[in-house]
Amino acid sequence: MRYVILGKGGHAKVVRQACWTAYRADEIIMVGEGDHMPYPYDGLVIGVGDLETRIKLFNEYPGASWPWLQHSSARCHSGDNHVGLQVMMGAMIQCRCEFGVNILVNTGAQIDHDCKIGDHCVISPGAVLCGGVTLGEACFVGASATILEGVTLDAGTTVPAGTLVVKSDDFRKPVPMVRRDGADKVEDQSDWGCISHIP
DSSP states (O other), X not given: OEEEEEOOSHHHHHHHHHHHHHHOOSEEEEEOXXXXXXXXXXXXXXXXXXXXXXXXHHHHSTTOOOOOEEOTTOEEOOOSOOTTOEEOTTOEEOTTOEEOSSOEEOTTOEEOTTOEEOTTOEEOTTOEEOTTOEEOTTOEEOTTOEEOTTOEEOTTOEEOTXXXXXXXXXXXXXXXXXXXXXXXXXXXXXXXXXXXXXX
């Protein structure tokens, strides 16, 4: 079996490591922009984390085989194979979730029960989708963002890193807190202009 990874950057290196354990391939080739595409191959794997580039690469090879990639440390209960779904190290997907094509669930992300993830979505490291979340096509969920139960986001929505999404139109940044004068006193410093930790 011969698999080709589209990309040579950091994410491609992580994908390559996952490919060795997932596919037991005879050959895995990384291809960067401008490189010659090796033919024939048994499957293509996108090795880029950027959402727009992932969509572009997916659309460049219509009819190609896009295998489901699951890192051995991931816990995935997503049912049947999904075209181009990537579930990276330490990620967790619970039962009764539905996926479109070309989706990246990055390192340590968590997707709870009954979520519906549209085509080409990117869920960044440490992001959390609570139960029943629905993402439209090409949504980007930033690192360590949290989307609360039952929220639906329109196609093309970007959730910045660290954001708490309470409703489809209610995005909140965590209030920075600092500990002062003992463990029982916490002060909000959201209007200080800078954020620092004082032990």
